[in-house]
Amino acid sequence: NAGVMQNPRHLVRRRGQEARLRCSPMKGHSHVYWYRQLPEEGLKFMVYLQKENIIDESGMPKERFSAEFPKEGPSILRIQQVVRGDSAAYFCASSTSMSGGAGEQFFGPGTRLTVL
Amino acid sequence: GDSVTQMEGPVTLSEEAFLTINCTYTATGYPSLFWYVQYPGEGLQLLLKATKADDKGSNKGFEATYRKETTSFHLEKGSVQVSDSAVYFCALRSPDNAGNMLTFGGGTRLMVKP
Numbered sequence: 001n002a003g004v005m006q007n008p009r010h011l012v013r014r015r016g017q018e019a020r021l022r023c024s025p026m027k028g029h030s031h032v033y034w035y036r037q038l039p040e041e042g043l044k045f046m047v048y049l050q051k052e053n054i055i056d057e058s059g060m061p062k063e064r065f066s067a068e069f070p071k072e073g074p075s076i077l078r079i080q081q082v083v084r085g086d087s088a089a090y091f092c093a094s095s096t097s098m099s100g101g102a103g104e105q106f107f108g109p110g111t112r113l114t115v116l
Numbered sequence: 117g118d119s120v121t122q123m124e125g126p127v128t129l130s131e132e133a134f135l136t137i138n139c140t141y142t143a144t145g146y147p148s149l150f151w152y153v154q155y156p157g158e159g160l161q162l163l164l165k166a167t168k169a170d171d172k173g174s175n176k177g178f179e180a181t182y183r184k185e186t187t188s189f190h191l192e193k194g195s196v197q198v199s200d201s202a203v204y205f206c207a208l209r210s211p212d213n214a215g216n217m218l219t220f221g222g223g224t225r226l227m228v229k230p
Binding site: 075105 | 118157158159160161165216219221222
């Protein structure tokens with residue numbers, strides 16, 4: 001059973017370009033979470049999605065960032081017009097459900113975005 | 117809001133030394149508590165968890181006890197190995213949290229020297 005897959009593992013963009021980060025959850029998982037880790041900091045929640053629905057985007061910057069989890073295919077985190085402050089590691093996690101005490105989140109290896 | 121505070125690192129120990137990494141939290145209700153480990157260049161792996169007061173999570177020689185009276189979940193290991201060198205994150209998930217997201221501490225880097 002493959003784990004959470006993210007690609008690319010490393011992404012370099014120039015200021016003003018777009019970054020697209022992909023996440024394929026574990027088989028059987030219908031819940032996806034995106035977190036951002038700035039250098040030398042902990043992970044900060046960005047967005048929580050289920051298939052075709054955004055459940056909670058309270059941690060997502062209001063501008064330039066968007067996320068989707070279509071019926072078919074991976075979840076996509078999209079950053080438009082990237083700036084140097086977007087340089088970070090972006091982690092995706094997936095779980096089976098949000099039932100209390102269960103629904104353990106399994107993390108992918110992350111995408112390290114560098115904005116030049 | 118929910119928050120997690122961990123002791124700052126790096127923590128440098130010799131092999132076979134005793135490890136404690138402190139973690140305290142602030143949350144409404146009764147959160148579930150977790151320790152995750154991140155090896156260099158990798159994602160986070162769940163190390164252990166506890167879902168109610170006085171529960172002890174344990175895995176690979178690591179232990180942590182959910183102490184509601186002190187709102188703590190300190191990570192301990194009796195004898196560390198070089199292979200334990202990594203960054204350790206304490207996290208919580210609040211039952212009042214409709215989004216089910218995890219709230220992380222800032223991480224503690226552990227370096228074990230042979």
